[in-house]
Amino acid sequence: MIEKTICFIGAGNMTRSITSGLVKSGYNPQLIHATNPSQPKLDELAQQLQINISNDNLAAAEQSDVVVLCVKPHLMEQVCQQLSQLDMSNKLVITIAAGVTAKRYQDYFAQPIKLVRTMPNTPTQIGVGMTGLYADDSISAADKHYVEQLMASGGEVVWVEQEDELNQVIALAGSSPAYFFLMMEAMIDSAKQDGVDEKAARALVQQAAMGAAAMVKQNPQLSAAQLRENVTSKGGTTAQAIAAFEQADLRGIVRSAMHDCIARAEEMAKQY
Template identity: 60%
Template sequence: MDQQRICFIGAGNMTRSIISGLIHSGYPAQLIQATNPSQGKLTALEADFGIQVSLDNLSAAQQADVIVLSVKPQIMQQVCETLRSLSLTNKLVITIAAGIHSSRYTEYFQQPINLIRAMPNTPMQLGVGMTGLFAPFCLNLQHKMVCERLFSSGGEIVWLDDEAEINQVIGLAGSAPAYFFLFMESMIAAGTDMGMDAAKARSLVQQAALGAAMMAKQNPQLSLRELRENVTSKGGTTAQAISTFEDADLRGLVKKAIENCVNRAEEMAKTL
């Protein structure tokens, strides 16, 4: 993959996260190019990572071995149609858009393509991301290896057996950082409401969240229930907090939220 030229169509937050993961893993900046209809985000990417930038999707994609489609689902068809004149036979196309079934891309490009659907999350920029991958068509091993190396540079990957699982990845990983941020926000707000300085409350909460995640990851032999019970003394302070969450049906609320996330992705697939 060291010789693969990568073009990102779209310069939003996810593009930044993936590029950051690539650069921090040692990938050559001169082999990465990003495009966008406006200059602002491109200037920032060029300054921060030393990559190539362009306002011209077609020219950038023509030079690339790997094209990463990183635009909003609502404009994906328009973007793909501007690239129809390219021969994509020897190029790998990776899309990170939610809600667009793989069969639609063949319609958009009006030619057979080597396509992989990817669903990463923003912690890729720190090397601790999670990406679900699905190859809808028969791809050669080299293309799969290229995709694996691209996304594993920013964290872990999992190959999916069924395209429908992409929507589940959105619910369980793609959107999940926002869930944890909301929970952390709520904890910090509780602390400040009780009179604690906001900076101190944030320091406590974010380190506790990091520690909990690391304990879960580094102790795969223990279930999450066991890890929780190890912190929870019967009749103690933690037990009181957990009981409050259980009484409010936290599990049911989380399940409903993730189901709604997945359902929204499925709805988008019907309209795009």
């Protein structure tokens, strides 16, 4: 991976996960900067990773080849307008935010910028994440390759051809860890109500979830439906549980939830 000077605006969980992945992979920590209004998160990053820290977005961005915007969508306009005081034409801008379109960034900066939108999920923090990437035709192959390697430090990546497909990425990967957490939470709560120790219930559920995900990944020739059928003996216990899920229209609930997730992303695009 080509090592460029890189600045992360914001020092939250995603900045920590990406910078940790970079340093672990051998990226020179002295080429990495992180900025944040408050000091504690910065001090923690500096102590753990020996990267450069600052409260000054402009100074850090000015000396960087790559600027990664890791702030909440409602703060993005303010941050971009501040950075627009700089000449951004030769810098690569990477954004990690839902609901803020590429056109909106161009408006915020009021100058042409080289922009790549990314949509990672929280498992990126532990190196098993999934990130969706989008860039228009103005972004060079070299820049796209750099961003791909950068985000791959937290897991796997996939490019989408149309920007609005990132909303599908949000529903399928960005938000979906919470769906699985909810399912696990419900299973643990049910077991607790039936007298199972919470620690034991969690151990059983988390290992089953991990194993199921591993089986999907390690058997690409088999559909999820086929893997489910392989576990479901006719007239058995699993069949009874699956019948209860189907009767409650689990598929319809999931489809409705995903559509609502996408709709909210579209609303945010109009809002920001």
